[in-house]
Structures are given as structure tokens and as C-alpha cells.
Amino acid sequence: MTVKELVQVLDAKVYNLDDEMREVTSGYAGDFLSAVMGKAPTDSAWFTIMNNVNVCAVATLAEVAVVVLCEGVEPDEPLLNKVKMQGVNLIAVKEDIFGAVKKVCHLI
Amino acid sequence: MANQFIHQEYLVAGNNFNSAGSASEAVKSTLKKMGVASSDIRRVAIAMYEGEINMVIHAGGGIALVDIYYDKINILLNDKGKGIADLEKAMQPGYSTAPEEVQRLGFGAGMGLPNMKKYADVFDIQSEVGVGTTVKMTIYFG
Ligand SMILES: Nc1ncnc2c1ncn2[C@@H]1O[C@H](COP(=O)(O)OP(=O)(O)OP(=O)(O)O)[C@@H](O)[C@H]1O
Numbered sequence A: 001m002t003v004k005e006l007v008q009v010l011d012a013k014v015y016n017l018d019d020e021m022r023e024v025t026s027g028y029a030g031d032f033l034s035a036v037m038g039k040a041p042t043d044s045a046w047f048t049i050m051n052n053v054n055v056c057a058v059a060t061l062a063e064v065a066v067v068v069l070c071e072g073v074e075p076d077e078p079l080l081n082k083v084k085m086q087g088v089n090l091i092a093v094k095e096d097i098f099g100a101v102k103k104v105c106h107l108i
Numbered sequence B: 001m002a003n004q005f006i007h008q009e010y011l012v013a014g015n016n017f018n019s020a021g022s023a024s025e026a027v028k029s030t031l032k033k034m035g036v037a038s039s040d041i042r043r044v045a046i047a048m049y050e051g052e053i054n055m056v057i058h059a060g061g062g063i064a065l066v067d068i069y070y071d072k073i074n075i076l077l078n079d080k081g082k083g084i085a086d087l088e089k090a091m092q093p094g095y096s097t098a099p100e101e102v103q104r105l106g107f108g109a110g111m112g113l114p115n116m117k118k119y120a121d122v123f124d125i126q127s128e129v130g131v132g133t134t135v136k137m138t139i140y141f142g
């Protein structure tokens, strides 16, 4: 599915959408940045509650398609600025990680 | 062609999480301009970022020396930080001495060194307590 479709299914709040037609072909859930870089596949949706500026670097390096902030977490200001600058897709949902993944995992 | 290369040097500031990763980002964009395959760029960028972040968190900063050839990249990371007493232990997935305030930022899974070893084709680490740490990595393109 595309990032745009993911936003619709999750009814997510959009913080930055640089490439909404990007295909999401996999997923990864977790908050440890090194675990994401070691394990998240390219073009995955990354579900996390981590909201600082390093999230943008990791999303870029691991080439995830979109970051999904869960549990109503908002990006802090440096993160929001950086995702806009670097063109990283960032969205947010109210559900916890389990609830968010449950909504979309059969579609990815 | 084979003996042409780009040499880059970066100062990595210690304990600064806003500038952390900028050396890896710069190398990444150089490789992109050179047309290196994106799967190779990903390996380079992650391996170097992990090493860069380790110098930021654990060593009070350091330097990164990068040599890019048409078929490979050599990365040397050197710091004069506290060093690592037990390298074998440090290399184990899950081993971390990251302080709580950086854990709150998402670091400290103890996966950085294992990731570097996983993504680099050649990985070497030397460390001496009280003297510092040197990491050498080579990644071949294609
Ligand atoms: N440059 C360094 N100087 C001093 N100690 C280091 C250095 N690099 C790594 N270490 C030590 O090795 C341990 C393991 O490093 P590693 O990168 O695998 O995990 P981490 O940095 O603790 O967490 P993560 O990388 O998953 O965020 C560190 O916790 C630290 O004790």
C-alpha cells in the first residue's frame, strides 16, 4: 500500500508528507534506534513512541517509508523541523503500537 | 581510475545530539552523487552513523576519516575517550553502558557495534582504556 493509503486507514495526523505515493512494503515496531537500523527493512512503516530529532536520522539511514508516532506522541520541535528539511514522511496516531499495527498489518 | 579517491575528514562533537550524524549524512550524499547503489549506501550510512554516535555518547567526540574509491569506502573513526575494557563483551548484542539520559533518546540497545560488524565487509576495533578507541571499516560497492 502507499503512505497515503496508510494515513487513511490509520486516520493519522499528518506532520509531514513528502512522498505520499511511496510504497510501504513492510513494517517494524520499536523504540531502540540501533534495533531499527539493524532490523527495519527498506520501505517499511516504522511504529514508535520515540519523538526526538534522532528519529529523523534513523528513518533516513534505514530508508523507512514512513514514521508512525503512536500513543498520541507528538514530534518535538527539532524533529518536526528536520523531517520537513529532509523530506521524511511523519504521521501520528492515538492508538498504541499494537493497536496501530493491528489496523494495517493485513494490508501490508 | 582505481587510484583516484575522495578523502574527507570530519570532527565529531561529543555529547551533542543535534549535530550527531552529520558526518554520516555528508558521506551518504557524496556516495549518492557518485551513483553508488542504494543498498551499499545504506550499509555505509548505518555503519558510520553507529560509529559516529558511539563517539558522541561514549567518548566525548572524535574524528572520522573517510576514503572513497570507485569500488569501496574506508572509514576510520578515532577518539581519545575512555576506551573499552572488554571488547568481546562490548561486541555482544545487548551490552550497553549508555547512561539513562541517552537511553531516553532511544540509544543504548547495545546493537551499535553488532550493526557495524553486520553491515561492514571488513570491521576492526582497537581500544585501550584511558587512551581511546579506533574503528576501521571497509565496505565494497556492488
Ligand atoms: N567509542 C567508544 N568509546 C568508549 N566506549 C565505547 C565506544 N563505542 C562503544 N563503547 C562501549 O561499548 C558498548 C556497546 O556499544 P554499542 O554501540 O554496541 O551499544 P550502545 O552504544 O551502548 O547502544 P546502541 O548503539 O544500541 O544505541 C557501549 O555501551 C560502550 O560501553
Ligand SMILES: [Mg+2]
Residues within 6 Å of the ligand: A034, B050, B053, B054, B108, B111, B112, B113
Ligand atoms: Mg552505539
